[in-house]
Amino acid sequence: MATLDHVAQHAGVSKATASRALSKPSLVSPATVARVLDSARVLGFVPNRTAQALAGGRTGLVAIVVPTLENSFFTPIIRGAQEQAAASGLHLTIAVHGLDSPADIAALETLSRQVDGFLIAAPRGDDDVVTAAATGIPSVLIDREIDGLPSVSADTATAFGELARGFIDRGHTSIAFVGGPDRSWQNAQRITAVQDATAGRSALTVLGPYPATVASGVEAVEAVVASGATAVISYAASISLGLIFGLNARGLKVPGDVVVSADDGVVAALGLLGAPSIEVDGEELGRLAMQRLLERLSSPGEHADAPAKLAVPVRWSVAG
Amino acid sequence: MATLDHVAQHAGVSKATASRALSKPSLVSPATVARVLDSARVLGFVPNRTAQALAGGRTGLVAIVVPTLENSFFTPIIRGAQEQAAASGLHLTIAVHGLDSPADIAALETLSRQVDGFLIAAPRGDDDVVTAAATGIPSVLIDREIDGLPSVSADTATAFGELARGFIDRGHTSIAFVGGPDRSWQNAQRITAVQDATAGRSALTVLGPYPATVASGVEAVEAVVASGATAVISYAASISLGLIFGLNARGLKVPGDVVVSADDGVVAALGLLGAPSIEVDGEELGRLAMQRLLERLSSPGEHADAPAKLAVPVRWSVAG
DNA sequence: GGTTGGAATGAAACCGGTTGCACAACCGGT
DNA sequence: ACCGGTTGTGCAACCGGTTTCATTCCAACC
Numbered sequence: 289m290a291t292l293d294h295v296a297q298h299a300g301v302s303k304a305t306a307s308r309a310l311s312k313p314s315l316v317s318p319a320t321v322a323r324v325l326d327s328a329r330v331l332g333f334v335p336n337r338t339a340q341a342l343a344g345g346r347t348g349l350v351a352i353v354v355p356t357l358e359n360s361f362f363t364p365i366i367r368g369a370q371e372q373a374a375a376s377g378l379h380l381t382i383a384v385h386g387l388d389s390p391a392d393i394a395a396l397e398t399l400s401r402q403v404d405g406f407l408i409a410a411p412r413g414d415d416d417v418v419t420a421a422a423t424g425i426p427s428v429l430i431d432r433e434i435d436g437l438p439s440v441s442a443d444t445a446t447a448f449g450e451l452a453r454g455f456i457d458r459g460h461t462s463i464a465f466v467g468g469p470d471r472s473w474q475n476a477q478r479i480t481a482v483q484d485a486t487a488g489r490s491a492l493t494v495l496g497p498y499p500a501t502v503a504s505g506v507e508a509v510e511a512v513v514a515s516g517a518t519a520v521i522s523y524a525a526s527i528s529l530g531l532i533f534g535l536n537a538r539g540l541k542v543p544g545d546v547v548v549s550a551d552d553g554v555v556a557a558l559g560l561l562g563a564p565s566i567e568v569d570g571e572e573l574g575r576l577a578m579q580r581l582l583e584r585l586s587s588p589g590e591h592a593d594a595p596a597k598l599a600v601p602v603r604w605s606v607a608g
Numbered sequence: 609m610a611t612l613d614h615v616a617q618h619a620g621v622s623k624a625t626a627s628r629a630l631s632k633p634s635l636v637s638p639a640t641v642a643r644v645l646d647s648a649r650v651l652g653f654v655p656n657r658t659a660q661a662l663a664g665g666r667t668g669l670v671a672i673v674v675p676t677l678e679n680s681f682f683t684p685i686i687r688g689a690q691e692q693a694a695a696s697g698l699h700l701t702i703a704v705h706g707l708d709s710p711a712d713i714a715a716l717e718t719l720s721r722q723v724d725g726f727l728i729a730a731p732r733g734d735d736d737v738v739t740a741a742a743t744g745i746p747s748v749l750i751d752r753e754i755d756g757l758p759s760v761s762a763d764t765a766t767a768f769g770e771l772a773r774g775f776i777d778r779g780h781t782s783i784a785f786v787g788g789p790d791r792s793w794q795n796a797q798r799i800t801a802v803q804d805a806t807a808g809r810s811a812l813t814v815l816g817p818y819p820a821t822v823a824s825g826v827e828a829v830e831a832v833v834a835s836g837a838t839a840v841i842s843y844a845a846s847i848s849l850g851l852i853f854g855l856n857a858r859g860l861k862v863p864g865d866v867v868v869s870a871d872d873g874v875v876a877a878l879g880l881l882g883a884p885s886i887e888v889d890g891e892e893l894g895r896l897a898m899q900r901l902l903e904r905l906s907s908p909g910e911h912a913d914a915p916a917k918l919a920v921p922v923r924w925s926v927a928g
Numbered sequence: 929g930g931t932t933g934g935a936a937t938g939a940a941a942c943c944g945g946t947t948g949c950a951c952a953a954c955c956g957g958t
Numbered sequence: 959a960c961c962g963g964t965t966g967t968g969c970a971a972c973c974g975g976t977t978t979c980a981t982t983c984c985a986a987c988c
Contacts, residue, residue: 612945
């Protein structure tokens with residue numbers, strides 16, 4: 289395996305010059321640069337990332353923390369982040385937890401010494417816990433907003449409100465909201481949005497919390513039916529899928545007792561069936577968050593400026 | 609940030625002794641070990657992975673290559689692998705591609721210089737391409753078997769065959785198989801299993817290839833209906849979901865024109881509805897594969913023995 | 929023509945661990 | 959009392975780059 293030393297020798301220059309020729313060519317005469325580059329090519333030189341990392345104080349590794357992998361909402365986010373990181377030559381590693389137990393916090397503390405930055409998606413922990421974890425290492429939140437921390441979130445609240453309004457306009461007078469995890473920021477946002485939209489205009493039953501899985505959608509059917517709602521809005525696409533299954537199994541037709549889904553590529557399929565839906569571009573979310581993180585990594589001086597909370601608009605449609 | 613030097617100083621020993629006390633305690637007197645450990649704790653010492661990597665020639669990073677993140681089949685695998693890796697103090701990074709294009713191969717070539725080992729899940733590339741990629745770096749295949757390479761695969765063929773037989777026993781005489789990606793090894797296994805089971809006993813229409821998504825399930829409904837099949841077996845849970853949606857939308861009841869699903873936690877929900885199903889424990893798959901990889905990493909001498917192809921049994925149920 | 933300053937380069941320190949080798953202390957055996 | 963053999967420890971080299979600092983060379987300037 290060719291090292292920088294070999295390249296330098298082959299090119300007849302010192303290791304220092306070879307290093308500069310490869311990473312900061314402007315500091316070296318064009319002729320020398322050409323010679324070094326040529327030697328590197330001939331020898332099939334690939335710089336050792338580990339050595340670079342040790343010398344540069346950077347690991348070349350960033351971590352994304354997600355509360356669960358079960359919820360397919362997070363996979364496009366991961367992919368978007370991964371692509372963006374790869375474009376900058378960085379690796380992405382995954383840690384799975386919600387940042388809401390002492391063990392989680394300790395794990396993140398350790399992890400923070402081993403990576404250059406964090407992407408923290410939908411953490412369940414308290415504001416101060418999350419803030420503590422994000423302090424001392426460049427971090428960007430996803431789908432959670434906390435003062436003082438940069439974040440990228442899907443602006444689903446607006447869409448959920450519109451959805452509720454759409455149902456009311458169509459004559460529904462009793463709406464059910466099947467809620468997601470208790471400590472989810474997005475869940476709180478959505479509940480508030482739906483509450484605001486229905487206030488004084490329609491009955492609203494908030495159910496939950498339910499984990500964002502198909503199984504819990506099935507499980508929630510009973511409560512939905514009991515609520516007497518004619519329109520249902522759920523926290524997540526997976527829950528909606530379960531709802532539709534369960535309602536069908538009970539002999540209820542689904543475009544009829546309308547069900548709404550959010551957050552997922554599955555929505556594309558639901559869209560085909562004429563269901564109202566909200567579509568979050570998770571890949572974009574991940575990409576943007578990683579972009580922000582990379583910016584912070586490359587210009588560490590700009591801690592000062594107020595970290596931006598970026599709200600990414602989502603697509604939604606009321607009619608099928 | 610505390611370094612080994614600080615710990616050594618604090619404990620009143622040399623850097624070398626401190627290092628040994630932490631990584632090879634048997635070489636150091638118990639009393640000294642205790643003292644060093646104590647100092648490390650007090651100072652909050654976390655070993656610098658990069659330095660360890662440089663000195664040890666290991667990166668402490670392993671990669672899992674998956675063809676897509678869209679198919680939720682892979683997420684439990686990733687989680688299982690991640691947990692197992694974390695238990696050994698290794699990071700897991702994700703690369704997304706099917707190992708079937710020149711760009712993919714080049715990317716993997718580069719990646720192989722930056723990680724200690726590969727987990728390659730369901731690669732689409734030819735045997736020799738995959739073999740070439742897995743050569744020169746410890747690798748374990750998941751859901752793909754190739755002579756000469758260690759692998760861990762779900763033994764779904766058996767289950768698919770049983771499923772088909774079950775349908776036939778129940779009187780179905782026309783079965784449709786909605787196939788997955790063309791170059792998927794598992795898909796080929798499953799088609800063969802279903803063909804063998806139906807041979808001479810039932811008509812069989814093989815449809816596809818379809819990507820493993822809900823949308824393609826919806827898309828496949830037309831072809832399924834056209835085939836006249838009264839029982840449908842699909843390659844993946846996501847496809848089955850789409851099928852059920854689409855069939856329902858056409859006014860067809862689903863336990864009735866039976867649909868089978870595979871490979872997913874979603875199956876749990878389907879099970880609730882009485883649909884026949886196959887359940888693969890992806891987490892176990894990922895865990896086992898990572899275990900095999902870790903073994904290879906820790907004992908590099910044993911290249912010699914024939915690498916084992918491990919077939920993990922899957923749970924399946926014909927009746928609801 | 930001597931001084932000044934910038935460009936190009938090399939020697940060596942450094943990042944933070946691991947490990948081969950040397951050395952001292954201490955063991956039981958004869 | 960002497961010796962081969964552990965055991966415990968420290969020194970220094972090493973992994974493969976990056977970076978600081980000093981040095982050399984040359985063109986420009988007064």
